[in-house]
Amino acid sequence: SAVISQKPSRDICQRGTSLTIQCQVDSQVTMMFWYRQQPGQSLTLIATANQGSEATYESGFVIDKFPISRPNLTFSTLTVSNMSPEDSSIYLCSVQGVGRGWSYEQYFGPGTRLTVT
Amino acid sequence: AQTVTQSQPEMSVQEAETVTLSCTYDTSESNYYLFWYKQPPSRQMILVIRQEAYKQQNATENRFSVNFQKAAKSFSLKISDSQLGDTAMYFCAFMNRYSGAGSYQLTFGKGTKLSVIP
Numbered sequence: 001s002a003v004i005s006q007k008p009s010r011d012i013c014q015r016g017t018s019l020t021i022q023c024q025v026d027s028q029v030t031m032m033f034w035y036r037q038q039p040g041q042s043l044t045l046i047a048t049a050n051q052g053s054e055a056t057y058e059s060g061f062v063i064d065k066f067p068i069s070r071p072n073l074t075f076s077t078l079t080v081s082n083m084s085p086e087d088s089s090i091y092l093c094s095v096q097g098v099g100r101g102w103s104y105e106q107y108f109g110p111g112t113r114l115t116v117t
Numbered sequence: 118a119q120t121v122t123q124s125q126p127e128m129s130v131q132e133a134e135t136v137t138l139s140c141t142y143d144t145s146e147s148n149y150y151l152f153w154y155k156q157p158p159s160r161q162m163i164l165v166i167r168q169e170a171y172k173q174q175n176a177t178e179n180r181f182s183v184n185f186q187k188a189a190k191s192f193s194l195k196i197s198d199s200q201l202g203d204t205a206m207y208f209c210a211f212m213n214r215y216s217g218a219g220s221y222q223l224t225f226g227k228g229t230k231l232s233v234i235p
Contacts, residue, residue, distance in 0.1 A: 001164075031221060042208060042225040043162075058222075090160060096221060104150050104169075104212060106223055108162035 002027050002098045004109035006091075012115045013083055020079045021112045023093035028073035030097025033106070034066070037090040046091075049076040083116045090114070119144045119211050123226035130199045131234050137184075138194045138229045140209030148214040151185065151192045152223070157205040165207075168192065170214070196231075204233045 003026040013019050023032065032049040047055040047068055055068035070076040080087050090113050094106045120143045130136035142151070153165040168176045168185050176183050180200075184193045196203055209226040 033223075042227045043223070044225075045222055048221075092162065094162075094223075104214070104221070105152075105164060105167060106212075106221075107164060108154075111160045111162075113160070 001105075001107045002029060002095055004093065004095060004107060006093060006109040006112050008112060009110065010113040010115075012117060015084050015116055017083055018079055018081045019083065019114060020077050021091055021093075021114075023076045023078070023109055025074045025095050025098075027098055029095040029099075030073075030103075031095065032070055032076045033094045033096070034068060034076070034078045035092045035094060035108075037092060037111070039088070043092065046078070049078075049093075080114065083114075085116045088114060088116045119146075119149075119213070119224045121209050121211050121224050121226035123207075123209055123229050125229045126227070127230045127232070129232040129234055130196075132199055132201060134199055135195060135197045136199055136231065138196075138207050138209075138231065140192045140194070140226055142190050142192065142209070142211050144190070144211065144213075146213055150212040150214060151183075152210040152212070153181070153183070153192075153194045154208045154210060154225075155203075155205045156208065156228075157202075162208075166194065199233045201233050201235060204231060206230050 007022045034046040035043045046061045047057040049070040051070045067079045090111045092111045093109045096106045149170045151168045155163045180197045206228045210223045
């Protein structure tokens with residue numbers, strides 16, 4: 001597995017503002033993903049962060065609302081734009097293919113708890 | 118699209134006893150992976166156990182084992198000798214084993230909240 005860190009671990013934000021969440025891995029990985037976990041709910045995939053190209057978004061998620069960057073093989077950011085209280089969730093990054101090899105196991109970061117007031 | 122169903126929202130077990138969490142899934146694919154993740158109150162998602170669909174042998178990791186019934190599309194998790202640290206949400210998850218759009222996406226069930234009672 002890999003050591004995955006996320007910043008910030010939690011934040012309270014005003015509606016209408018934006019927050020950028022960082023995900024850092026201690027080794028190169030093939031794939032990185034961003035998930036949302038709404039209160040008391042399961043995890044839903046937002047997008048696959050592609051290194052050097054635009055992210056691939058799942059149905060219901062759009063780039064204008066959740067812009068994603070992945071400048072290299074160890075780092076990605078997710079921005080939650082123009083926030084509303086409905087965006088209050090835990091946001092988790094996950095990685096697959098540690099060491100750039102192939103592996104079907106995904107490992108998760110500790111999550112960022114976002115509260116929008 | 119694949120769906121994953123966990124029919125037990127909450128369960129409890131006495132410390133040192135055995136508990137089984139249920140999971141069923143629906144897919145038209147024949148090659149895929151199944152996982153159980155644990156999410157303690159600290160919210161860190163931890164991979165507990167994984168199973169490749171093409172393997173008939175059930176996966177085992179220490180006190181955790183699965184009962185994989187491919188024909189029935191069932192994938193239950195058995196926790197033996199339950200410990201207080203096993204208290205957590207447990208999520209069953211499915212991943213297709215193919216390349217292309219949507220590949221490697223994890224589809225999660227709604228979770229089972231397990232409480233281990235001293």
